[in-house]
Amino acid sequence: MNSIEDHNVSLKFEDLVSEYKERLYWHIRRMVISHEDADDVLQNTFIKVFKNLNNFQGDSQVYTWLYRIATNETLTFINKRNRTTHLSNEDLHESLVTNLVSDPYFNGDEAQLKLQKAIDTLPTKQKQVFVMKYFDELQYNEISEILGTSEGALKANYHYAVKKITEYVTDN
Amino acid sequence: MKSEKENKHKQFDVPQGYFESFDERLMTELKFHQLFPKKSDGFKVPENYFDQVEKTIIQLNKPQGKLVNYNFKTVIGSAAAIAAVLLLLFYVVNPIDKEMEFDSLSITSLENFFEDEERLQDYFSAEELSTIENNTSIFDDQVVTDDIIYEYVDQDIIQSSLADQ
Known part of the structure; x- marks a missing residue:
């Protein structure tokens, strides 16, 4: 399994997933609103992380690097979703927030x-x-x-x- | 005395308009924290979601036939074996309709691929990949991805080739 060197500590991919999945999930969720969408983006984020582990230069902290990937994946997802639904970002988000009332994963x-x-x-x-x-x-x-x-x-x-x-x- | 105090601070600087806008910024923050004294977004996740998603992510990213640390001499031998097998497959599966000779696949491409462990597409031209796809039945009904080719080359050719040696 891929691994990277950070501050002289070898981090395995599994460790990264275990350590950062929740923080990245919440970061993504607050931007995309729905749990299902956040789940998709989180998985895509880690797929990208896995593919780029060998390219991580160590000139930034691991979690900063991970956040950057998650942020980019989130924005890509939001733009794609906007294109697919033909709604403006504002209209789409308004509808998502309105639906929160009946969302089982919003309390x-x-x-x-x-x-x-x-x-x-x-x-x-x-x-x-x-x-x-x-x-x-x-x-x-x-x-x-x-x-x-x-x-x-x-x-x-x-x-x-x-x-x-x-x-x-x-x-x- | 006052001027001495001012002089003391001359070594430091603040952004333009900092003190003028300080009160307004502070009041905004205070109002916000009065409105939302508890920091919570109200979102929740399905039960055991994080345990399950971790397993899913690990599973999704399991290396499939990823080739690592092969001895280069073995690689050259294996590359030759691969070229021979692919050439044979081409003539067996599609002996007549050939737009491009299979042996035009570059051995250097194969060597570079195994030596550097890079993406297959980086070393084969689109035409070469298309030749592989069009002239064998191996990839019927499938989109040829890195993983499929890795798996095929690693398990079906290299491993059996090494086993024969």
Whole structure:
């Protein structure tokens, strides 16, 4: 089975799956909303990880590398889904969030449903930054490495996201 | 005294407008945390999902006939054996309708493939791959993927060739 060297520790593919599957799943799920879609993207992410293990240079931390792959796979999936359904990103997400009420894998209360609806109104970049900072609890320097965006721009993105969410929830 | 204090801070700098916008940024954060004091997204997963998905992912990525660390001398012998077998298959399966000679498959391609363990498509031209696909019955009703070819070459040709030696 493939393995990579990170900080002089050999990591097997199985170890990576075991260690990071949950973190990556939640990162993906918060972007794609539905469990079934998150499951697909998670599996595709690890297939890509497996195929590229030998190309991992070790110049970034393993989880930053994994997050980057998961983020790219998620965006690819979202774009493909939008093309297939012929709906705009906003319309599609609105429908997905509306369906959360009857989703067996969503047990949020009224506040959490409102939060999801508010997140849903954000542009993709702000949504990504908000999810990574607030839910995934990543540091700005880590998000910067994953998204290739300056820390200053990320802070601005996060601030605008929080502001829009607060305004949406207050107004609704 | 005041100017000394200011001088102390001259070695540091802050982004333009930092203090002017600080209050607004702080209030936004406070409001948000008042609205959502508990950090939760409300999502859940099916029971035992993470155990099952781990097994699925490992299973999906199990190497299928991946060739590693073959001795290069053995590889050259094996490559010759492969070329011979493929050539034989071509004439047995499709002796008449041949647009491209099977022996035009490059032995160097085969050697490079086994030596570097890279993707098959990187070494065979599209025409060569098409020749393999069109002129044997091995891949009937299947899309020829790396895994199928790896498996075929590794198990059916190399292993039996090594067993015969």
